[in-house]
Amino acid sequence: MRKTIKKHRKEIISAVVTGTIALGGGAYISNKIEPSAVYAMASATNRETDIVIRVGEYLGKPGKRIYCDNINWNRIPKDLPIRQDEDGRHYIAEFDINNKIATRLHARLEEKGANVKIIRSSSKATDLNAAGRASNKFNPYVYFSVHTNYFDRADASGYFMMHNAGDKEAQIVAQRLSDSIKNNSMIKQAETVAQNGYIGELNVIHDSTTGVLFEGGFYSGTEGNGDLYHIVSDEYSDYIADKLSDELIKIVNEKKYN
Numbered sequence: 315m316r317k318t319i320k321k322h323r324k325e326i327i328s329a330v331v332t333g334t335i336a337l338g339g340g341a342y343i344s345n346k347i348e349p350s351a352v353y354a355m356a357s358a359t360n361r362e363t364d365i366v367i368r369v370g371e372y373l374g375k376p377g378k379r380i381y382c383d384n385i386n387w388n389r390i391p392k393d394l395p396i397r398q399d400e401d402g403r404h405y406i407a408e409f410d411i412n413n414k415i416a417t418r419l420h421a422r423l424e425e426k427g428a429n430v431k432i433i434r435s436s437s438k439a440t441d442l443n444a445a446g447r448a449s450n451k452f453n454p455y456v457y458f459s460v461h462t463n464y465f466d467r468a469d470a471s472g473y474f475m476m477h478n479a480g481d482k483e484a485q486i487v488a489q490r491l492s493d494s495i496k497n498n499s500m501i502k503q504a505e506t507v508a509q510n511g512y513i514g515e516l517n518v519i520h521d522s523t524t525g526v527l528f529e530g531g532f533y534s535g536t537e538g539n540g541d542l543y544h545i546v547s548d549e550y551s552d553y554i555a556d557k558l559s560d561e562l563i564k565i566v567n568e569k570k571y572n
């Protein structure tokens with residue numbers, strides 16, 4: 315916590331200068347609060363954005379699509395675009411799946427009173443690291459990147475959260491978020507993953523933001539009752555939007571008043 319306080323000292327000072335924080339006015343300071351606690355709360359009041367959600371990938375990103383003649387199209391909801399490439403082959407883009415989940419999560423968070431920004435990349439130029447840098451302009455408490463996974467086996471299955479190795483706070487947050495949706499009856503929970511080599515978009519985020527990357531399941535899971543059919547469903551996206559929004563709000567509130 316002390317480390318975080320140090321980092322925010324500059325913004326606290328500017329907040330005091332601009333008069334948004336009434337130091338000594340009694341509203342934020344009681345005799346029982348140590349000075350460090352006042353700093354933490356002051357910096358918290360200075361942020362306009364609670365959470366940034368990033369829609370993973372951009373439309374048309376090479377390789378981020380599932381071509382499959384064996385897809386059961388009856389199980390793909392109407393709101394999910396079925397796209398066609400130059401050769402007339404049909405596919406579903408990872409971007410569209412991520413966008414459905416992220417858009418519902420965004421809506422739930424706003425309904426529950428959070429200030430949320432959503433980042434959708436339009437091309438390679440605004441992908442990955444650029445999305446992380448865009449998030450820094452909002453200085454949110456949490457950066458949550460929504461992805462779905464691909465593996466060269468139709469039976470690959472499971473959702474998980476990722477964080478940068480060595481980021482203890484992100485590890486705890488990732489685990490809490492993962493646990494918050496583990497009782498869904500559609501996609502099983504896999505182990506939370508620490509990434510040693512750093513995850514591009516999480517690597518550029520300021521220390522004042524906790525970054526987590528969500529892999530909601532395998533869109534390559536087309537076999538039988540595979541992940542794909544759950545990931546695209548209203549049931550799954552509504553369930554995780556509801557549970558994740560509750561947990562994200564708890565996490566942000568703790569960061570604000572800790």
Ligand SMILES: [Zn+2]
Pocket residue numbers: 370371408461462
């Ligand atoms: Zn992805």
